[in-house]
Amino acid sequence: MNNFEFYSPARLVFGKGSEDNIGNLLKPYAKKILLHYGGGSIKKSGLYDRVKASLEAAGVAYCELGGVVPNPRLSLAHEGIELCRKENVELILAVGGGSVIDSAKAIAMGVYYDGDVWDMYETGKAIEKALPVAVVLTIPAAGSEASGDTVITNEEKALKYGYGSPKLRPLLSVMDPELFFTLPKNQVANGITDMMSHVFERYFTNTTEVELTDGLCETVLRTIMHNAPRVVENAEDYAAWCEIGFAGTVAHNGLVGCGRAQDWGCHNMEHELSAIYDIAHGAGLAVLTPAWMEYVWKDNVAMFVQFAVKVMGVDGSYREPELIVKEGIRRLRAFFASIGQPATLREMGIGEDRLEEMARKATHECFGQEHPIGGLKKLYWQDVLAIYKLAL
Amino acid sequence: MNNFEFYSPARLVFGKGSEDNIGNLLKPYAKKILLHYGGGSIKKSGLYDRVKASLEAAGVAYCELGGVVPNPRLSLAHEGIELCRKENVELILAVGGGSVIDSAKAIAMGVYYDGDVWDMYETGKAIEKALPVAVVLTIPAAGSEASGDTVITNEEKALKYGYGSPKLRPLLSVMDPELFFTLPKNQVANGITDMMSHVFERYFTNTTEVELTDGLCETVLRTIMHNAPRVVENAEDYAAWCEIGFAGTVAHNGLVGCGRAQDWGCHNMEHELSAIYDIAHGAGLAVLTPAWMEYVWKDNVAMFVQFAVKVMGVDGSYREPELIVKEGIRRLRAFFASIGQPATLREMGIGEDRLEEMARKATHECFGQEHPIGGLKKLYWQDVLAIYKLAL
Numbered sequence: 001m002n003n004f005e006f007y008s009p010a011r012l013v014f015g016k017g018s019e020d021n022i023g024n025l026l027k028p029y030a031k032k033i034l035l036h037y038g039g040g041s042i043k044k045s046g047l048y049d050r051v052k053a054s055l056e057a058a059g060v061a062y063c064e065l066g067g068v069v070p071n072p073r074l075s076l077a078h079e080g081i082e083l084c085r086k087e088n089v090e091l092i093l094a095v096g097g098g099s100v101i102d103s104a105k106a107i108a109m110g111v112y113y114d115g116d117v118w119d120m121y122e123t124g125k126a127i128e129k130a131l132p133v134a135v136v137l138t139i140p141a142a143g144s145e146a147s148g149d150t151v152i153t154n155e156e157k158a159l160k161y162g163y164g165s166p167k168l169r170p171l172l173s174v175m176d177p178e179l180f181f182t183l184p185k186n187q188v189a190n191g192i193t194d195m196m197s198h199v200f201e202r203y204f205t206n207t208t209e210v211e212l213t214d215g216l217c218e219t220v221l222r223t224i225m226h227n228a229p230r231v232v233e234n235a236e237d238y239a240a241w242c243e244i245g246f247a248g249t250v251a252h253n254g255l256v257g258c259g260r261a262q263d264w265g266c267h268n269m270e271h272e273l274s275a276i277y278d279i280a281h282g283a284g285l286a287v288l289t290p291a292w293m294e295y296v297w298k299d300n301v302a303m304f305v306q307f308a309v310k311v312m313g314v315d316g317s318y319r320e321p322e323l324i325v326k327e328g329i330r331r332l333r334a335f336f337a338s339i340g341q342p343a344t345l346r347e348m349g350i351g352e353d354r355l356e357e358m359a360r361k362a363t364h365e366c367f368g369q370e371h372p373i374g375g376l377k378k379l380y381w382q383d384v385l386a387i388y389k390l391a392l
Numbered sequence: 393m394n395n396f397e398f399y400s401p402a403r404l405v406f407g408k409g410s411e412d413n414i415g416n417l418l419k420p421y422a423k424k425i426l427l428h429y430g431g432g433s434i435k436k437s438g439l440y441d442r443v444k445a446s447l448e449a450a451g452v453a454y455c456e457l458g459g460v461v462p463n464p465r466l467s468l469a470h471e472g473i474e475l476c477r478k479e480n481v482e483l484i485l486a487v488g489g490g491s492v493i494d495s496a497k498a499i500a501m502g503v504y505y506d507g508d509v510w511d512m513y514e515t516g517k518a519i520e521k522a523l524p525v526a527v528v529l530t531i532p533a534a535g536s537e538a539s540g541d542t543v544i545t546n547e548e549k550a551l552k553y554g555y556g557s558p559k560l561r562p563l564l565s566v567m568d569p570e571l572f573f574t575l576p577k578n579q580v581a582n583g584i585t586d587m588m589s590h591v592f593e594r595y596f597t598n599t600t601e602v603e604l605t606d607g608l609c610e611t612v613l614r615t616i617m618h619n620a621p622r623v624v625e626n627a628e629d630y631a632a633w634c635e636i637g638f639a640g641t642v643a644h645n646g647l648v649g650c651g652r653a654q655d656w657g658c659h660n661m662e663h664e665l666s667a668i669y670d671i672a673h674g675a676g677l678a679v680l681t682p683a684w685m686e687y688v689w690k691d692n693v694a695m696f697v698q699f700a701v702k703v704m705g706v707d708g709s710y711r712e713p714e715l716i717v718k719e720g721i722r723r724l725r726a727f728f729a730s731i732g733q734p735a736t737l738r739e740m741g742i743g744e745d746r747l748e749e750m751a752r753k754a755t756h757e758c759f760g761q762e763h764p765i766g767g768l769k770k771l772y773w774q775d776v777l778a779i780y781k782l783a784l
Contacts, residue, residue: 009400011401212612242393
């Protein structure tokens with residue numbers, strides 16, 4: 001086990017009806033907040049009105065900024081930063097999924113920064129201060145409700161970069177699994193895929209003697225995969241949504257990655273896809289992850305055997321590890337197909353033409369100095385290109 | 393799954409050598425601290441000198457209060473409260489195991505309370521403020537390094553009561569598993585038993601549809617039981633200590649109890665034993681837990697079958713659940729014996745004479761109004777007495 005720090009201070013308020021208390025929950029922290037959200041879905045569902053009613057009842061003043069889109073845009077964050085400064089906002093309440101929360105975090109750190117907040121995403125420079133962010137979660141997926149991470153798309157540069165800081169961990173996050181009942185099926189599938197990938201990125205490691213976190217990763221993955229078909233079949237299965245929702249938070253609050261080297265290769269490769277093609281992050285991951293596994297498994301056969309046996313339920317008592325590993329990958333593909341995910345890039349309308357460009361971008365090769373991505377196997381642009389091609 | 397709140401803000405700084413940075417870690421929070429510890433072991437090991445050197449190098453002033461004993465005493469907490477007030481202490485650094493941390497928490501809340509801090513333990517009244525507590529952990533066991541709980545013994549009244557508040561969660565805890573190398577074997581066994589019990593008290597529940605936390609509990613228990621023999625056989629097995637130490641924190645930071653009714657019957661019954669007989673908490677739990685299981689399993693057969701199969705590795709494909717459950721309990725007893733725990737109260741010098749008195753105290757029956765303890769099965773004083781007798 002490697003030395004580590006674990007710090008996950010976001011307070012999780014979980015369960016039926018908990019969003020109706022959001023005003024009282026925020027009152028100790030702010031007199032004026034920015035209510036930040038996406039499009040029409042929270043208005044149609046009535047959530048928007050209930051959140052506003054709760055804020056008003058608690059005497060918490062607010063201004064509003066809607067319009068966050070999937071793969072949230074830098075330009076809207078700029079707008080939010082201006083608004084917060086003008087209105088003396090003390091806290092940002094993100095009502096939505098990962099895109100809204102990530103956008104809120106960009107605004108939260110931008111308010112105290114003199115330059116363009118994109119600098120943080122591009123250079124990774126540390127921040128000293130950010131507005132507190134609170135969350136009412138409507139899509140279990142990104143884990144952004146517990147993490148200090150944010151991903152933003154710079155539309156002008158067609159770049160999608162992530163940034164992380166402990167200062168960006170939400171103050172508190174409210175999760176009512178009943179809010180997930182109305183999610184479209186593709187968002188359900190994408191959320192499930194994304195949270196599984198958050199575990200995969202930590203699970204697949206060359207760090208040995210990490211038995212506890214291995215086991216935590218495996219439990220989270222099994223729980224997600226066991227409950228996914230239940231919510232796909234019955235969108236109002238509250239108990240199954242509780243498992244999926246809570247698992248999505250545990251997958252990304254840092255716990256399951258403690259003491260181990262992490263990978264993040266698939267996330268990096270996927271960000272290039274959705275920056276250029278504007279596809280859903282989860283769909284991109286569903287296609288890339290099995291391709292990545294096929295490309296890298298020989299670099300750590302034991303890890304992939306363990307995955308096949310402990311997570312995918314493959315019988316481990318065969319003498320050919322390759323058969324065990326391949327059956328594990330086959331079952332993962334079958335699982336993704338069963339929740340409605342595409343199996344290839346072509347199904348998402350992505351052809352060969354820009355693969356090399358994306359591979360060079362993913363590793364920053366085209367920006368002068370190449371930074372290989374991944375952990376279990378270091379991936380240079382040629383490796384990334386090979387994986388994209390496997391995923392075609 | 394029940395509605396819940398999860399809030400675990402304690403920052404865990406984990407790994408070899410991390411205690412040598414304690415001065416820098418505390419510097420942002422306090423100019424003057426109370427260094428609180430037990431007896432001679434930290435002096436003998438050199439830890440005391442290293443912590444002082446780190447504080448001095450960072451320019452953090454300190455005063456000292458040693459002398460914490462297992463089953464920490466109210467009288468020492470009173471002394472600490474006076475000292476902190478006199479010296480304008482801003483933070484308490486507990487260097488030790490659960491007893492030292494629990495004592496530090498008593499002092500931390502007592503400083504801001506006008507009456508006797510015992511009031512909190514006796515009446516459960518809420519606190520508004522406490523000094524921050526930081527920890528350098530020397531015994532993985534109590535989980536107090538991440539929890540808001542404290543247990544104190546009132547020597548005059550021969551009562552051992554617990555108290556909990558989110559305000560008592562440590563600010564940060566440093567855990568270097570190398571510090572565990574010099575623990576005596578009985579402390580190792582007691583620590584392992586205590587952390588397992590923290591999971592048991594949450595795991596054995598009548599709340600259904602809590603698959604994720606069931607799985608997390610099972611993983612933590614399996615990890616502890618897999619690594620326990622390694623540290624018992626080789627006190628310097630760093631990798632195994634990492635698993636045990638980290639598991640001890642996860643067992644008690646609140647995560648594995650989210651969304652489920654909890655039990656705490658065995659802890660309550662054990663507190664009576666160690667208040668009167670001053671036995672080790674872990675040893676008491678090792679004796680009481682299997683007896684409790686025998687007494688209550690029929691109230692939730694499915695839960696005990698799951699425990700036997702998922703945790704104790706019993707083959708679950710037999711038609712008589714009773715056989716599966718009993719084999720699970722038998723294996724748990726065998727495990728406790730293998731790490732050197734006693735199997736009966738008599739082995740610890742406890743006879744029949746005060747069992748009824750303890751049973752009436754455990755349920756507060758002797759104080760006028762009985763509060764049954766336990767969750768999976770409510771235990772009245774007669775039940776507690778029956779369990780004590782089973783454990784004889």
